[in-house]
Amino acid sequence: MVNVIGLGYIGLPTALMMATHGVEVVGTDYNKELVDTLNAGHTTFKEDGLDELFQDALKAGIKFNTEYQVTDTYIVSVPTPYDKFSKKVDACYVVAAVKSVLEVAPKGATVVVESTISPGTMEKFVRPAVEEAGFIIGEDINLVHAPERIIPGNMVYELLHNNRTIGADDREIGEKIKKLYSSFCQGKIVVTDIKTAEMTKVVENTFRAVNIAFANELARICRHDNMDVYEIIEICNMHPRVNILQPGPGVGGHCISVDPWFLVGDYPSLAKVIDESMKTNDSQPDFVLNRIYEIMKEKGFTDVKRVGLYGLTYKENVDDMRESPTLQLLESQERHLATGLKVYDPFITKDVVANQYHDLDVFLNNVDMVVIMVKHNEIKENVEKLNGKVVLDCHNIIKLPGVYHI
Ligand code: SAJ
Numbered sequence: 001m002v003n004v005i006g007l008g009y010i011g012l013p014t015a016l017m018m019a020t021h022g023v024e025v026v027g028t029d030y031n032k033e034l035v036d037t038l039n040a041g042h043t044t045f046k047e048d049g050l051d052e053l054f055q056d057a058l059k060a061g062i063k064f065n066t067e068y069q070v071t072d073t074y075i076v077s078v079p080t081p082y083d084k085f086s087k088k089v090d091a092c093y094v095v096a097a098v099k100s101v102l103e104v105a106p107k108g109a110t111v112v113v114e115s116t117i118s119p120g121t122m123e124k125f126v127r128p129a130v131e132e133a134g135f136i137i138g139e140d141i142n143l144v145h146a147p148e149r150i151i152p153g154n155m156v157y158e159l160l161h162n163n164r165t166i167g168a169d170d171r172e173i174g175e176k177i178k179k180l181y182s183s184f185c186q187g188k189i190v191v192t193d194i195k196t197a198e199m200t201k202v203v204e205n206t207f208r209a210v211n212i213a214f215a216n217e218l219a220r221i222c223r224h225d226n227m228d229v230y231e232i233i234e235i236c237n238m239h240p241r242v243n244i245l246q247p248g249p250g251v252g253g254h255c256i257s258v259d260p261w262f263l264v265g266d267y268p269s270l271a272k273v274i275d276e277s278m279k280t281n282d283s284q285p286d287f288v289l290n291r292i293y294e295i296m297k298e299k300g301f302t303d304v305k306r307v308g309l310y311g312l313t314y315k316e317n318v319d320d321m322r323e324s325p326t327l328q329l330l331e332s333q334e335r336h337l338a339t340g341l342k343v344y345d346p347f348i349t350k351d352v353v354a355n356q357y358h359d360l361d362v363f364l365n366n367v368d369m370v371v372i373m374v375k376h377n378e379i380k381e382n383v384e385k386l387n388g389k390v391v392l393d394c395h396n397i398i399k400l401p402g403v404y405h406i
Pocket of ligand 1: 116148149150151152204205208212245246247248249250251252253254255256314315316
């Protein structure tokens with residue numbers, strides 16, 4: 001039996017996937033409300049294919065509760081909060097979960113940490129916690145790091161198809177855990193050591209962050225001299241060895257806007273390109289805000305309350321707002337002391353910010369200018385509703401005459 005600890009964005013789909021592929025699974029979370037919701041037959045977030053997978057897993061016998069189980073394999077998938085100021089990951093939940101596992105784990109059990117951690121976390125925090133509890137690693141308890149790599153919005157598909165990395169001290173244990181993930185994962189699974197596994201995960205997200213920063217910088221250069229960044233990128237990408245990403249209103253999510261900072265924090269004098277890239281991405285919402293003011297001036301608009309931001313989530317068609325560019329822009333608006341921007345997102349049904357709307361038509365009736373912050377399908381399917389509005393499209397998806405770009 002496998003006990004999955006932490007039933008959030010990664011733990012839940014992973015537990016469901018194993019359960020639907022012949023593994024006996026118990027999912028554990030200390031949040032009773034979340035466990036009750038799952039036991040009442042409901043998922044806790046929206047994701048393509050998740051509801052169907054959940055129903056199949058229930059039929060296959062998956063169980064959810066708040067108690068750690070006595071078993072030989074634990075998968076820890078708890079949050080790793082990130083401190084914006086120190087730019088360091090806080091491994092407290094991972095360490096707490098591992099300590100709780102130790103209270104029930106039988107001799108020889110394996111603890112797999114799936115949570116994203118900065119390179120060296122297993123060595124600096126997890127190992128000492130296990131040793132302080134009196135356990136001998138490799139004899140009483142085995143440690144493994146198996147970072148997740150799935151993308152929100154396409155999680156179910158990517159869980160099945162992505163390649164994976166398993167980091168273990170001991171090859172045999174690594175192979176045992178590889179076999180467990182092979183129950184559902186059709187991708188290649190590489191077994192390596194723990195530090196390499198930690199590093200690969202962070203490097204992958206850093207690669208993407210640096211490349212998005214490059215696109216954002218190109219957008220600024222092109223804006224400066226009135227060139228079309230999208231056409232330039234399109235033409236450049238026809239070259240067989242060039243593949244530029246897309247500029248946008250900023251980078252959000254708990255991964256690409258966070259993980260690269262671990263490298264800057266640990267190697268400040270070496271990680272220079274990464275540092276600059278992160279600063280570029282982090283200042284992109286400010287760049288958009290300035291662009292809003294520039295367009296307002298050009299159009300003779302004086303009332304910021306007639307300007308609306310479309311989208312609050314960190315990217316399209318998900319309900320996750322962590323580190324979202326819109327939230328960053330609203331914060332920076334506070335600093336500019338020109339509050340009043342209106343906001344709407346079809347995926348965010350609760351009130352989370354001031355001046356928030358819950359209906360697209362009502363939102364549009366209350367603004368003269370719309371800033372497309374997130375390219376949800378909803379707005380792509382309702383482009384005609386933007387007729388007559390001033391539109392600042394941060395994603396180049398609205399094909400209407402006179403649309404402004406970043
Ligand atoms: N973005 C751009 N321009 C682009 C692509 C993305 O501005 O061309 C922005 C998005 O709008 C969003 C942010 O970047 O705000 C990040 O979105 P994303 O879709 O690129 O990635 P995430 O954060 O949802 O998921 C990433 C993935 N990592 C990589 O692609 C290397 C995923 O595979 C990881 O599992 C995930 O991080 C994670 O959990 O680490």
